[in-house]
Amino acid sequence: MSNLHRPKKNDDGTQFDVTPKSIGWTYLDFNVIKLEKSKSFEHNSRDREVAIVPLSGSGFVEVAEKKIHLQRADVFKQSPQVVYVPPGHLISITAESSFEFTIGGAQAEGRYPIRVFEPNEMRVEVRGGGAARRQVNHLLAHPLPAERLILYEAYVPRGAWSGWPPHCHDGTNGSPYLEETYYFRFDRSDGFGFHRNYKLDAHESENSDEHFMVQDGDLVVIPWGYHLATASPGHNMWLLNYLAGHPTNDDRAVKPCFDVAHTWIEDDWSKNQMNLPLEIGDIYA
8 A cells, every 4th residue: 555645535525544544553543624615524532632733714623612713824824723632522623714624633541631722832943954954843742732642844945855864763773653644735736746765674575665756735654664855946845744653741752763874964964065066177078
């Protein structure tokens, strides 16, 4: 089964089917929902904590006698609120206008209450350098409280790389075990980029290196290995990451491990940078 998922237009507004059963992993589920005006979507959190992120439009989240208004012009124009819901709640989401949002969850015990996280609570950092400079917003990451869920969004300029150096969190090589989804949007409808998942020291029989061209609205799941993504030179890229796995509560601050073949660049992002035009004499004369 491919780890690249193209969006579908199901009657209930759902676009994907990412669950522990469908993917073959343990913790994380994820979906993107698009509702037309006045349409509703219901979700029972059961034994799972849930995080809802608006993508565009506006709507209402009703849960436990609370009515929460969510609105976002566009992922490139406005930072989101994030709605957190613990286990044991029926969630009803109704579109005020056309409303697109993500919803994902993981097993939890119910330690934390319903909460709306505001943009000013979320850490914002610029990572990397050179051609791998990007902005990462910590939508629901430590110290913001959740049991297993971790959420980030990343803004990747045209032609730049995200997740560099390549990193891994599949429980091997001393890394934590975290399942992850990458949801891609581009600032143009014809936008595209590339994503890679790969293993080191994999058995010859394993499918251990996969490359995908990703387009606007595509989803990649990360069940194993190191991974990275890049935007084409003509398109700015936005990524939304949901993660869940073994780390819980404050341990969600744990770091992944990195492919040591590529970590040298962190000492000096400009090292060995090719500057044009090259002064190469008459070598091509």
